[in-house]
Amino acid sequence: MNDRDFLLLMLAMGAVTYLPRMIPLVILSQRKLPVWFAEWLELIPPAILSALIAPTLFAHSTPRVFTLGKIELLAALPTLLCAYKTRSLAGTVIIGMVCYWGLGLVM
Amino acid sequence: MRQNIRQGLAAAWPICLGYFPIGLSLGVLAQKGGLAPWQMAVMSILVFAGGSQFIAVAMLGAGASPVAIVSTVFMVNLRHLLMSSALSVHFPNASRRILALFAYGITDESFAVNLTRFNQGGWSQYSALTLNHAANTTWIVSTVIGVYVGQLVPPGAAGVDYALTGMFICLLIYQLRGPIFTITALIAAVGSVLAYLWLPGNAYVIISSCLAATVALILKRTMRERGEQA
Numbered sequence: 297m298n299d300r301d302f303l304l305l306m307l308a309m310g311a312v313t314y315l316p317r318m319i320p321l322v323i324l325s326q327r328k329l330p331v332w333f334a335e336w337l338e339l340i341p342p343a344i345l346s347a348l349i350a351p352t353l354f355a356h357s358t359p360r361v362f363t364l365g366k367i368e369l370l371a372a373l374p375t376l377l378c379a380y381k382t383r384s385l386a387g388t389v390i391i392g393m394v395c396y397w398g399l400g401l402v403m
Numbered sequence: 404m405r406q407n408i409r410q411g412l413a414a415a416w417p418i419c420l421g422y423f424p425i426g427l428s429l430g431v432l433a434q435k436g437g438l439a440p441w442q443m444a445v446m447s448i449l450v451f452a453g454g455s456q457f458i459a460v461a462m463l464g465a466g467a468s469p470v471a472i473v474s475t476v477f478m479v480n481l482r483h484l485l486m487s488s489a490l491s492v493h494f495p496n497a498s499r500r501i502l503a504l505f506a507y508g509i510t511d512e513s514f515a516v517n518l519t520r521f522n523q524g525g526w527s528q529y530s531a532l533t534l535n536h537a538a539n540t541t542w543i544v545s546t547v548i549g550v551y552v553g554q555l556v557p558p559g560a561a562g563v564d565y566a567l568t569g570m571f572i573c574l575l576i577y578q579l580r581g582p583i584f585t586i587t588a589l590i591a592a593v594g595s596v597l598a599y600l601w602l603p604g605n606a607y608v609i610i611s612s613c614l615a616a617t618v619a620l621i622l623k624r625t626m627r628e629r630g631e632q633a
Contacts, residue, residue, distance in 0.1 A: 297463075302442060305469045309459060310449030312477035318506035320487040322499060336620050337485050339587045342578035343612035343619075344479055346588035347595035348458065349571050351607065354596045362600060368568060375569050379576040386424055388576075392569025397562030 367403060371395040404529060411533025414520060418512045418534070419541040422453075426542050428566050429456055430549015436464035440550045447543040451507065455479045456546075457570065471606070478609050486514040493521040497528055508535025583623050591615035 297305070353369040355362055375392035382388065426447075433443050438460065450456055455476040462472045486509055494502060505528070513535050520526035579585050594611030602610070 301469070303445065305472065306445050306449045308469070308473045309446070309455070309476050312473055313450050313452045313455060313480045313483075314507060316477075316480055316484040317487050317509040318503060320484055321491045321494065321502050321506050321509075332620065332624075334485060334488075335623070336616050337482060339584065339616040339619050340478070340612060341482050342575060342584045342588040343591040343615040344608065345454075345571050345575040345578060346591040347608045347611040347615070349568060349575065350592035350595045351599040352568055354592075355599055360600050362596065368565070371562075371565060372568070372572060375572050376576065379573040383573075383577070385421070385570065385573050388573035389428070389566050389569040392572065393562035393565050395562070396565035396568075400562070 367396060367399045370399055407527045407529035408533045410526070411530035412537055414516055414530070415534040415537035418516060418538045421512065422538060422541045423545045425453060425570070426545025427549040427552060428570075429453070429460065430546045430551075431553035432457070432549075432566065433460045433546070434550045434553025436460050438463070438550065440547050443550045444543065444547050447546045450476070451539055451542060452476070452480050452483075452510065453542070454574065475608050478612065482511075483509055483514075486511075486518075489518060490514065490521075493517075493531075494528060501528060501532065505532050505535060508532070508539050510535075510538065513538050583619055586622065587615050587619040590618055 353372050374395050378391040379388040430443055459472055517531045591611050594614050595607045598607035598611050
């Protein structure tokens with residue numbers, strides 16, 4: 297990707313992140329979103345995060361094949377537990393990295 | 404005015420402290436993905452959305468198409484629509500310039516702190532603006548420092564490749580605030596693995612998350628109706 301394409305991509309990313317932050321503030325200052333839409337939006341963050349993680353844990357990338365044997369999946373178990381118990385972002389990231397690194401040495 | 408700014412800074416420091424290591428790790432990952440310091444700075448200034456930037460860096464590294472990256476980033480940040488709507492009631496007489504400036508700094512963290520402080524009272528628009536921009540500046544600086552730090556870290560060192568997955572796992576856990584959220588996440592996980600195996604490219608994220616949210620919403624509404632009739 298050359299510099300011009302990179303800048304165009306960043307401008308497009310900037311627009312799609314800025315507009316959802318700005319438009320409701322400027323336009324909807326008194327009106328409310330339809331309830332069903334607000335409820336749908338509320339479910340989007342867990343859905344997206346889960347959709348992003350799952351293939352990393354359960355599938356090889358080239359070629360795309362289902363598997364239950366990836367180090368990523370094994371390391372995810374203590375990482376999940378740590379996130380659930382401590383609710384600490386930094387702690388969870390460190391535990392995940394250490395487990396992934398350790399399992400990589402053993403396996 | 405000076406008092407308002409001081410108040411904003413005093414409330415911002417925990418957010419800044421939290422952003423710094425995350426910004427650093429984003430910078431390290433971006434460097435591994437081939438981004439230069441100026442590219443990291445441009446991205447943090449124009450985009451300023453932690454989760455989206457992690458995803459964008461990962462997708463850039465995997466050679467995803469610009470359309471896939473922009474649409475994923477858009478979907479990931481759609482939640483700010485809700486936050487911006489919730490905050491809008493606290494800016495009744497603000498000028499468009501103030502609103503435009505404030506909107507730029509809305510993140511999950513600044514939203515949570517600002518909303519709490521507005522509800523407690525004695526929180527001015529200028530304090531909120533100061534808080535947003537203090538957090539924002541910390542973010543930009545830490546991501547760029549991260550790119551320089553990344554040049555010193557060998558690839559694959561100490562499981563750094565897993566930092567991204569670890570962060571997403573923790574952010575996901577934060578989101579599971581009730582059974583319906585867990586159900587949504589499970590549907591999305593199954594859907595995304597299937598879509599990943601069957602469809603080319605990165606469409607799996609958007610398709611499975613929209614599907615999961617829609618199915619879970621229908622489920623939630625059906626259960627609520629049954630509950631009311633019973």
